[in-house]
Amino acid sequence: MKILVAIKRVVDYNVRVQIKRDGSGVATDGLKMSINPFDEIALEEALRIREAGTDTQVLVVSIGSQSAQQQLRTALAMGADRALLLSTEDESQIQPPLLAHALLKLIEQESPELVLMGKQAIDDDANQTGQMLAALWGRPQATFASKIELAAGLATVTREVDEGLELIRVELPALITTDLRLNTPRFVKMPDIMKAKRKPLEIRPLVELDLEPTPHLETFAYEPPPKRQGGHKVDSVAALVATLKAKGVIE
Amino acid sequence: MDPAREIMKYDVAIVGGGPSGLAFAIRYRQLQPQASICLLEKGAEIGSHIISGAVMEPGPLDRLLPNWRENLPAICVPARRDEFTYLTRGGRWRLPVPPHMKNNGNFILSLSSLCRWLGEQAEALGVDLFPGFPAAAALHDENGAVIGVRCADMGREKNGRPGPNFTAGVDIHAPLTVLAEGCRGSITKTLIARHNLDQASDPQTYGLGLKELWHLPPGRAEPGLIQHSIGWPLDRKTYGGSFLYHLNDNQVYVGFVAGLDYEDPMFSPFEAFQQFKHHPSIRPLLEGGEILAAGARTLVEGGWQSLPRLEIPGMLIVGDAGGTLNVPKVKGIHMAINSAMLAAEHYAEKKTPEGYNALLRASPIGRELRRVRNIRPGFKKGLWRGIANAAFETLLAGHTPWTLHNHTDYSSLTKLSRFTQIKRGWAKRVLPPRDRPASVFFSQTAHDETQPLHLKVADTSICIDRCRTEYANPCTRFCPAGVYEMIEDDTGRHLQINAANCLHCKACDIKDPYEIITWTVPEGGSGPNYTNL
Numbered sequence: 001m002k003i004l005v006a007i008k009r010v011v012d013y014n015v016r017v018q019i020k021r022d023g024s025g026v027a028t029d030g031l032k033m034s035i036n037p038f039d040e041i042a043l044e045e046a047l048r049i050r051e052a053g054t055d056t057q058v059l060v061v062s063i064g065s066q067s068a069q070q071q072l073r074t075a076l077a078m079g080a081d082r083a084l085l086l087s088t089e090d091e092s093q094i095q096p097p098l099l100a101h102a103l104l105k106l107i108e109q110e111s112p113e114l115v116l117m118g119k120q121a122i123d124d125d126a127n128q129t130g131q132m133l134a135a136l137w138g139r140p141q142a143t144f145a146s147k148i149e150l151a152a153g154l155a156t157v158t159r160e161v162d163e164g165l166e167l168i169r170v171e172l173p174a175l176i177t178t179d180l181r182l183n184t185p186r187f188v189k190m191p192d193i194m195k196a197k198r199k200p201l202e203i204r205p206l207v208e209l210d211l212e213p214t215p216h217l218e219t220f221a222y223e224p225p226p227k228r229q230g231g232h233k234v235d236s237v238a239a240l241v242a243t244l245k246a247k248g249v250i251e
Numbered sequence: 252m253d254p255a256r257e258i259m260k261y262d263v264a265i266v267g268g269g270p271s272g273l274a275f276a277i278r279y280r281q282l283q284p285q286a287s288i289c290l291l292e293k294g295a296e297i298g299s300h301i302i303s304g305a306v307m308e309p310g311p312l313d314r315l316l317p318n319w320r321e322n323l324p325a326i327c328v329p330a331r332r333d334e335f336t337y338l339t340r341g342g343r344w345r346l347p348v349p350p351h352m353k354n355n356g357n358f359i360l361s362l363s364s365l366c367r368w369l370g371e372q373a374e375a376l377g378v379d380l381f382p383g384f385p386a387a388a389a390l391h392d393e394n395g396a397v398i399g400v401r402c403a404d405m406g407r408e409k410n411g412r413p414g415p416n417f418t419a420g421v422d423i424h425a426p427l428t429v430l431a432e433g434c435r436g437s438i439t440k441t442l443i444a445r446h447n448l449d450q451a452s453d454p455q456t457y458g459l460g461l462k463e464l465w466h467l468p469p470g471r472a473e474p475g476l477i478q479h480s481i482g483w484p485l486d487r488k489t490y491g492g493s494f495l496y497h498l499n500d501n502q503v504y505v506g507f508v509a510g511l512d513y514e515d516p517m518f519s520p521f522e523a524f525q526q527f528k529h530h531p532s533i534r535p536l537l538e539g540g541e542i543l544a545a546g547a548r549t550l551v552e553g554g555w556q557s558l559p560r561l562e563i564p565g566m567l568i569v570g571d572a573g574g575t576l577n578v579p580k581v582k583g584i585h586m587a588i589n590s591a592m593l594a595a596e597h598y599a600e601k602k603t604p605e606g607y608n609a610l611l612r613a614s615p616i617g618r619e620l621r622r623v624r625n626i627r628p629g630f631k632k633g634l635w636r637g638i639a640n641a642a643f644e645t646l647l648a649g650h651t652p653w654t655l656h657n658h659t660d661y662s663s664l665t666k667l668s669r670f671t672q673i674k675r676g677w678a679k680r681v682l683p684p685r686d687r688p689a690s691v692f693f694s695q696t697a698h699d700e701t702q703p704l705h706l707k708v709a710d711t712s713i714c715i716d717r718c719r720t721e722y723a724n725p726c727t728r729f730c731p732a733g734v735y736e737m738i739e740d741d742t743g744r745h746l747q748i749n750a751a752n753c754l755h756c757k758a759c760d761i762k763d764p765y766e767i768i769t770w771t772v773p774e775g776g777s778g779p780n781y782t783n784l
Contacts, residue, residue: 184415
């Protein structure tokens with residue numbers, strides 16, 4: 001079976017980002033970049049499915065700038081078999097509808113039985129690409145997966161929903177988006193980093209897919225959240241209530 | 252039980268991705284294009300654990316990469332003007348700039364971004380860089396020669412047992428291991444002790460540097476201006492001073508260095524730095540500005556007389572792991588690059604570390620250190636005698652017939668019972684950061700809290716009784732990240748180690764008066780994430 005895993009290059013989750021002075025975006029120069037943590041979980045799951053014994057090929061795909069090769073190499077070092085970068089230097093193109101259309105083209109070429117990706121990327125928190133792709137593809141989707149079991153052409157997926165856990169069964173081929181509790185990704189080993197340098201990493205310009213680049217979102221400006229005003233201590237409950245009333249928080 | 256370990260073989264294994272490690276890698280590949288080189292770096296990225304003032308003398312980099320000026324690292328501002336001042340609590344006096352501290356032709360830069368840039372050059376030359384993989388220990392053969400290093404394990408649980416994702420660290424085997432760990436490297440420290448490499452030298456002495464990057468309201472920064480001060484907020488017996496380096500785009504580096512041979516057990520380097528920022532001549536510069544990044548790191552101050560032996564079979568020590576920083580110049584990057592290039596050239600020619608130790612001492616690097624050897628120790632007698640001695644030594648270009656000695660920093664604290672508290676007159680602070688945890692936030696440090704403590708305290712009962720009475724637990728003050736806290740609760744008094752906040756500065760390993768704290772490498776990628784410091 002073939003599993004396609006989509007990963008996004010994002011600012012590492014440990015790094016505190018800052019808005020550019022002119023408000024045109026987030027300053028990323030020199031920052032540590034990583035695989036989106038939810039996508040890393042998707043990749044780990046694909047590797048575990050392969051290691052569970054089925055004859056499986058794991059293809060990892062990213063859409064973005066040439067620098068995303070770094071994250072694809074990491075994915076190869078974790079254990080993916082091949083990597084593909086759909087390259088574009090125009091970051092404004094990286095929006096869920098376009099990503100979904102691009103991935104659909106790849107699905108048509110590669111015919112995977114399973115498509116895995118994170119439930120959302122930690123930079124834009126859109127949480128849309130997976131759902132859009134499944135709809136375009138016309139195949140079942142199971143989002144927010146915290147457990148996946150495959151058997152006889154079916155995937156039994158535990159979903160993390162607001163009310164608790166939901167168990168659903170979908171027919172393969174299908175798309176699954178992964179949540180935090182699904183697994184803990186492995187550490188990359190040094191010898192595997194060396195091996196990954198020899199694994200196939202193909203780069204195709206995104207424009208070759210002949211997609212209509214229709215940006216659905218236009219960004220006008222970025223602003224940091226308002227600075228927290230310093231608090232102060234009050235002496236008694238009565239003073240607290242009076243202060244809250246004065247601020248109009250309670251009546 | 253010792254897990255099975257994979258072995259990787261290289262011609263050269265380098266520990267540390269700072270200027271010396273990277274310079275060695277680059278120079279050696281230039282001379283031996285076929286050589287396989289592995290460079291280990293404990294930070295998540297090259298540059299993420301390194302922090303320095305920094306003003307660099309460009310000569311050595313010109314030699315290493317003659318075209319470097321055509322493709323400058325991200326932060327690189329030519330020096331334009333020097334100022335040297337003496338501060339009192341309310342006053343500021345301009346002093347003549349000491350000859351060592353004139354910066355014509357030098358560059359203000361971020362050592363973190365310089366290293367990231369050097370990393371790209373090294374990678375382009377075919378060096379295998381492994382950021383996120385700390386070397387935990389040296390490997391020896393039966394004769395005691397170094398045969399490589401063991402990388403840190405990943406995925407151990409708090410109690411030290413392998414967790415579900417446990418990955419044993421790889422053993423790197425190489426005919427040559429280069430220790431380029433920087434100040435107070437953990438492997439270097441172990442090897443110096445094991446092989447008595449400091450037998451013929453004085454003990455190393457250190458300073459603790461703290462630094463912040465500020466964005467100021469327009470019109471305040473003067474790009475290229477380099478300001479240093481001595482005096483307040485330090486008392487005359489404590490060595491140290493401040494730096495203010497002005498960058499482009501309304502940004503400045505502000506920082507402070509305090510000698511770790513200070514005597515007052517109640518002294519806090521972090522608080523001294525924050526007080527400096529509130530001096531009437533500094534506060535107006537920063538007020539209304541915004542802090543963007545912060546960090547701290549110890550630096551070597553021992554110079555010539557504290558240089559340990561820099562070689563044993565299979566191993567070389569380069570840069571500040573050995574201690575090549577030039578204190579009166581307040582610069583070490585050029586020395587780190589120079590010493591590493593010399594080591595690479597020596598090894599490429601001789602194929603053995605033997606002879607490097609003597610070569611370095613006889614080289615221009617050794618001569619530069621020897622000439623200024625008495626200046627830093629002269630400050631042991633107080634600020635004014637230190638300055639007089641420095642002027643005298645500078646005049647004689649180090650041709651004095653004597654060499655002043657260095658002493659260990661851990662033994663310099665005076666016991667509380669014999670110490671008269673100094674009235675420092677420190678002010679109430681208003682500028683950020685409010686406290687050490689707030690400062691740590693700007694270092695972006697992170698450690699997975701499920702891993703074993705990487706700060707080992709041999710006997711915490713000393714902390715609770717003896718240290719408390721004798722020194723009132725100075726670890727709770729010298730650590731710039733507030734890692735050490737004494738907690739009193741129902742179960743009594745105990746030491747709490749907030750290892751997740753650690754900035755890898757190594758001050759605790761140096762200054763703890765009982766030598767019971769040992770800094771070891773945590774899991775790979777843990778620690779600060781500096782990008783522009």
